[in-house]
Amino acid sequence: MVNRDGEGRTIISEESFSLSLDELATSFGVSQTVIIEIIDEAIVPVAETDLSVCSFSHDDIRRIRMVLQLQNDLGLNLSGAALAIELLDEIDRLHKIIEADHR
Amino acid sequence: MAYKNYYAVLGLERSATQDEIKRAYRKLARKFHPDVSKEAGAEDKFKELGEAYEVLGTPETRAQYDQIGERINQQQAYRTDAGAGQQGFYQAGNADVDFEELINSIFGKHYQQQANQGYAPAYDKGRDIHAQIEVSLEDSLKGVDKTFQLKVPKSGSGHNIDYEIRTIKVKIPKGVQDKQQIRLKGQGGNLPGQPPADIYLQINLLPHPWFKLQDKDIYLELPVTPWEAALGASVKVPTLEGVVNLTIPKSSQSGKKMRLKGRGLPGPVPGDQYVILDIVIPPIENDQLTKLYQDMANATTFNPREKLGMANG
Numbered sequence: 549m550v551n552r553d554g555e556g557r558t559i560i561s562e563e564s565f566s567l568s569l570d571e572l573a574t575s576f577g578v579s580q581t582v583i584i585e586i587i588d589e590a591i592v593p594v595a596e597t598d599l600s601v602c603s604f605s606h607d608d609i610r611r612i613r614m615v616l617q618l619q620n621d622l623g624l625n626l627s628g629a630a631l632a633i634e635l636l637d638e639i640d641r642l643h644k645i646i647e648a649d650h651r
Numbered sequence: 652m653a654y655k656n657y658y659a660v661l662g663l664e665r666s667a668t669q670d671e672i673k674r675a676y677r678k679l680a681r682k683f684h685p686d687v688s689k690e691a692g693a694e695d696k697f698k699e700l701g702e703a704y705e706v707l708g709t710p711e712t713r714a715q716y717d718q719i720g721e722r723i724n725q726q727q728a729y730r731t732d733a734g735a736g737q738q739g740f741y742q743a744g745n746a747d748v749d750f751e752e753l754i755n756s757i758f759g760k761h762y763q764q765q766a767n768q769g770y771a772p773a774y775d776k777g778r779d780i781h782a783q784i785e786v787s788l789e790d791s792l793k794g795v796d797k798t799f800q801l802k803v804p805k806s807g808s809g810h811n812i813d814y815e816i817r818t819i820k821v822k823i824p825k826g827v828q829d830k831q832q833i834r835l836k837g838q839g840g841n842l843p844g845q846p847p848a849d850i851y852l853q854i855n856l857l858p859h860p861w862f863k864l865q866d867k868d869i870y871l872e873l874p875v876t877p878w879e880a881a882l883g884a885s886v887k888v889p890t891l892e893g894v895v896n897l898t899i900p901k902s903s904q905s906g907k908k909m910r911l912k913g914r915g916l917p918g919p920v921p922g923d924q925y926v927i928l929d930i931v932i933p934p935i936e937n938d939q940l941t942k943l944y945q946d947m948a949n950a951t952t953f954n955p956r957e958k959l960g961m962a963n964g
Contacts, residue, residue, distance in 0.1 A: 558796050559821045561833035561852070575849070577777025606832040610853055613781045614686045617774050621697075622681055636687065647863055647870075 566603040576616055586615050589630045652751035654723055657703035657716065665717070669710060676704040685783065705757055715753055722746050773801060780839040783853040786823055788862055788869075791854075791916055792891045794825030801850065803840030812842070821852070826917040829856040829864065862891065867922025868915045874931045875899060890914045890924055897926060905930040 573580045587594055592608045604612075615629040624632065658665050661675040682688060683696040690696075707713045723746045773782035784799060798820045805815045821835060831854045839848030856864060863870040873888060883901035887894050890911060897909065907928045915922020933940065954963045 557820065559819060559835050559838055561821055561824060561835055563824050563827075563831070563833055565834050575777050575779040575851070576774070576781070607830070609781075609832055609851060610830055613774055613851075613853070616776070617686055618684070620774070620776070621684060622677075632687065644865065647865075 566605055567609060568604070569599050569602060572604055572609070572612065576612065578616065583612065585626060586612055589626050591615055591630045591633060652747060652754065654719065654747055654750045655702075656720075657707050660699050660703040661707070665720070669708070669713075672704070672707050672713075676700060676708065680704075702754075702758070706753075712753070712757060716750075719746050719749050719753065722749075775802065775804075778839075778845065779849045779851060781851045781853070783855055785855050785857050786827065787857050788859045788864060788916075789891060790823055791827045791856060792825070794827070794917075795823055796820055797823050801839075803838075804842050804848070805840060806843065808842065815840075819850070823854070826867065826921070827854050827856075828867065828916065829854065861889070864916070867918055867920070869922060869924045871924060871926050872929050873897075873926045874929050875903070877930055877932055880904070880928065880930050888926055891916075899928065903928055 567575065569580055569583055572583050576583075584599060586592060587599065592604065592611050594602050596602045611633060614633055615626070618624045618629045618632055619626070658667065661667075661672060661679065663671060663675050667675070679700050680697065683690070683693045683700060685694045685697055688697075705712075706716050726746065773780045775781075780801060780803065782801060784797065786797065790797070798818060800816050800818050802814045803817045804812045806813045817840070819835070819838060821833075824833065827833070833852050833854065835850040835852065837847035837849060839850045841847045861871060869891065871889070873886070875884070875886065878884075879886060879899055880903045881901070883903070884899050885896050886899060888897045888911070892914065895911065895914070897911070899909075905928055909926045909928070911924040911926065913921045914924035952963065954961070956963075
């Protein structure tokens with residue numbers, strides 16, 4: 549079942565892109581309401597009041613994937629996933645401080 | 652396919668209750684979740700835990716699994732009693748086949764293919780595939796081609812989608828940073844009546860034994876001898892692109908930060924490499940060295956604790 553057609557051909561990746569609310573929902577296979585609930589939980593910062601004109605960055609996409617993955621894999625609810633992500637951010641920040649102190 | 656001890660994976664005895672299995676799985680799943688854990692091999696461990704729980708978490712599949720385990724135990728006892736007879740090996744072979752059949756019946760025939768090296772874990776519940784891939788600092792520097800396998804939808808709709816394992820070779824861009832996303836447009840499979848799906852790859856940069864990354868800058872703690880720090884020296888320093896010579900100025904203190912411009916990760920504004928000096932004294936003493944330290948002590952009234960208000964001695 550391994551598709552050999554694509555083998556040998558190197559796919560060029562895009563580094564610069566952002567997604568709209570609609571594209572995010574389609575991409576993750578959830579309704580826009582789910583994405584809006586994630587935004588309302590303050591997991592992803594938004595600059596615009598009108599979400600339909602917002603564009604979501606790499607890091608927003610990463611955080612939304614993490615929320616959905618944590619909900620899916622560990623059965624967390626939205627507040628639990630938000631708390632986990634905030635604590636993980638805090639651990640990252642502390643790691644950086646420890647490394648900087650060590651220097 | 653060799654029999655796996657799923658009880659050991661969950662850290663349990665065979666006598667564990669269903670509740671104990673559930674609790675052990677949940678606790679370990681939180682610990683080794685790839686988005687949570689920083690431990691090496693967490694991804695594999697998480698997959699193995701899921702596999703163990705899928706088998707042991709349901710009494711029916713657990714009973715089937717236990718029967719196979721029981722037969723293997725009996726065969727091992729038989730081999731211990733009667734020596735490693737040919738019949739014993741033959742029966743053990745059968746148990747492995749039964750185990751493989753059980754696993755295939757639970758996970759589907761392509762399960763083992765997914766376990767191949769380079770299989771990228773993915774969130775694939777939407778139209779697109781969101782996967783993660785590990786990249787070394789050296790690979791980020793050079794921007795290498797990376798090959799991995801992904802399960803992508805091939806045909807069908809709703810809950811009846813057929814998948815195929817697709818081997819994908821992607822150009823990892825130069826200077827890619829930790830947790831950065833890259834997009835592979837139209838490479839995530841193509842279901843009838845739908846536009847081709849994309850793959851979003853999250854780059855997870857692997858920790859390096861001595862280079863530490865901060866954004867695009869690289870930090871290296873460089874051990875130097877007391878005489879190199881005191882007298883100044885030209886020393887060889889590793890960078891991601893190879894060894895360079897660094898001139899350490901006279902009277903350098905431990906913790907001194909020196910910059911190698913443009914030796915960090917590449918990009919429109921390339922990062923720098925910072926070298927932090929760490930003065931290390933020789934671990935082995937000898938009489939000559941001891942005398943030199945003694946001479947040094949006699950030759951100076953230097954008090955490093957002056958600021959603390961402490962007098963020498």
